[in-house]
Amino acid sequence: MVVGRASEDEVDRLFHALADATRRDIVARVLVAEYSVSGLAEQYDMSFAAVQKHVAVLERASLVSKEKRGREQIVRGQVDGVQRARRLLDDYERIWRQRVDQIADILAEDAEDED
């Protein structure tokens, strides 16, 4: 198919995880510094459990990873997950450019004008 690298389910999880402002903010934070889950929860006006769920969604999408440290769970950003998403969008742009090139070729050959 057009986008071949990751399974459709993985891509679903990836974009779904990114389709929430709180989760995007979490990703941005943990790309910069480490946070415990409760440390993250302090940043937002919602319950600990809600933040925990967001982190779980991000983890399933491979956008963050968790590592147990003592009684805390440390959350880190996984930049390769971000890169994977970006690369998928690159594919779409490439498809589009191919089409544009084809159209340009046709126009160059026919030298026709259309409105």
Place this chain on the structure above:
Amino acid sequence: MVVGRASEDEVDRLFHALADATRRDIVARVLVAEYSVSGLAEQYDMSFAAVQKHVAVLERASLVSKEKRGREQIVRGQVDGVQRARRLLDDYERIWRQRVDQIADILAEDAEDED
């Protein structure tokens, strides 16, 4: 012309629209060629109304545009929507690189006496 920073809602709609395999396939198709809504509906094993809803989601996310032609509605891909999403992910990668650079700086300072 640089696309300005998108509102959180716009980004939500963008990634949400991309978080469905059928919708991603529609985007890929209409980036290559024009389709009427019913033309798209023929491609998938679901009702016309379902496809119509998917197109509406993509339209709200500015990933496709519709144009009336006779009794048909022609769907086209909007590559700038794709580019907008990709650029957002670029931002995340940039954040991450800055952090990596900072860490590298710290390591470099620590290793200065070694020079």
Place this chain on the structure above:
DNA sequence: GTAACGTACAACCACATGGTTGTAGGACGG
């Protein structure tokens, strides 16, 4: 040991989503 902390998870609720069918209306061809 006990208390507090950090986490996991289940149950629950309101609401959105993705699908269906049905109805209605504009555009085209006879």
Place this chain on the structure above:
DNA sequence: CCGTCCTACAACCATGTGGTTGTACGTTAC
């Protein structure tokens, strides 16, 4: 005109999502 095609939209249903609270359990501190 009439019938067909394409579209729009509403109503409905099952399921998923984002949030809550409550409970349980391991870890740390006192």
